[in-house]
Amino acid sequence: MSDQTFPPRVFSGIKPSGGLTLGNYLGAIKRWVEMQEDPTYETIFCVVDMHAITVWQDPADLTRATREVAASMIASGIDPERSVLFNQARVPAHVELGWLFSCVARVGWMNRMTQFKDKAGKNAEKVSLGLYAYPALMAADILLYHATHVPVGEDQKQHVELTRDIAAKFNHDYGVDFFPLTEPVTEGPAMRVMNLRDGSKKMSKSGESDMERINMLDDADTISKKFKKARTDPEALPSEVAGLKDRPEAKNLVDIYAGLSDTTAEAVLAEFGGEGWGKFKPALADLAVAKLAPVSDEMRRLLDAPDELDAIMARGAERASALAEPILKKTYEIMGFVR
Known part of the structure; x- marks a missing residue:
């Protein structure tokens, strides 16, 4: 077996299944832009539309959502000349390799995927086969480009570990060193952006109230209003991060400020420790408007130019x-196919 060296290559994607939120921006897209600026990496970013259809999609909604994700990436700073940016359905090789990997992956591995259990709930017998098997397609998305690094949130780290298992089994079964053992990249502030009305829940595009999330298409006035009305507690901000323990709403807003300002929670508290929410929330609202309103403006321009x-x-x-x-x-050659 050879010791093949794989050049540093980043792959990541977003599923077009509804409106994008601040969580998508801080948890993924903003970090992708930073990786694009790092000359170490070749960067590939994808609208993973094939993953969207694991649950039924209205065709018009899928078209709109695919363009919205692409627009959000470009408006946030992904440069289509410096990074490879595309939607998955345009490259059939993803689905082909996905089938090959579904024959490498083991059922036991799939049964351990917590995302499937979370999404299927008590109706596991009624969901699509695709919802169960899509981690094999996700592995294909990554390994189709010999990607060495995948920036992901903690909730998707398990899928990168599965990708490593599939690569290792393929290499072992066929006596090759063909696919890299991809590394998940999870560091960075505000990795998990929480609900503005309940800091124990992740910010979601499917939440009950629009006030609990910042949508990437929100205008400046709406962004400001949502942050100023975000739920908090009666205590002042602490001077150290340890003081945020058991204060989920406070921790969330401090993390969001850190993520938007490219700093740390420690630095935010060094500036605002001891201050009340009457000072901090307007400062956060102003920062968010400065960072996000230009993105939403450019997204709307791009969406008007499909x-x-x-x-x-x-x-x-x-x-x-x-x-x-x-x-x-x-x-195909390694596996012995005649083509």
Whole structure:
């Protein structure tokens, strides 16, 4: 077995299944922009639309959501010339490798996936086979490009570990060193952005009230209003992070401030420790408007120009296919297919 060296390559994606929130921005897209600026990495970012259909999607909604995700990436700073940016359905190699990997992955591995248990709940017998098996497609998304690093939230780390298991089993079964053992990248502030009305729950696009989340398409006035009305507690901000223990709403707002200002919770508390919410929430609202309103403005401009967006994704898909096809071809050869 050879000791193949894989050049540092980043892959990550977002599923187009409804409106994007501040959680998507701070937990994923903002970090992708930072990785794009690092000359160490080649960066590939994808709208993973094939994953969206594990639950039924209205076709018009899927089209709109796919463009919205692409627009959010570009408006946030993903440069389609410096990074490869495309939607998954334009590169059929993803689905082909996904099937091959579904024959490498073991049922026991899939049964351990907590995301499936969370999403299926008590109706596991009635959900789609795709919802159960999609981690094999996620592994294909990553390994199709020999990606070495995947920036993910903690809730998706298990899927990168599965990707490593699939790569290791493939390499072992076929006596090759063909697929890399991809590393999850999880560091960074505000990785898990919480609900503005309940700090114990993750910010979600499917929450009951629009006031509990910041949507990426919210305008400046709406962003400011939501932060100023965010739930807090009666105590002043502490001077040290330990003082945020058992104060989920306070911790969430401090983490959001840190994420938006490229600093740490410690630095935020060094500035605002001892202050009341009457000072901190307006400061957070002003910071959020300064950072997010230009993004939402550019997103709306791009969404009003769907032909421009589609052309960008089509060019990205050509670049993605150029990287993917040789790897898929070699995979078929290793497995013994006559093509």
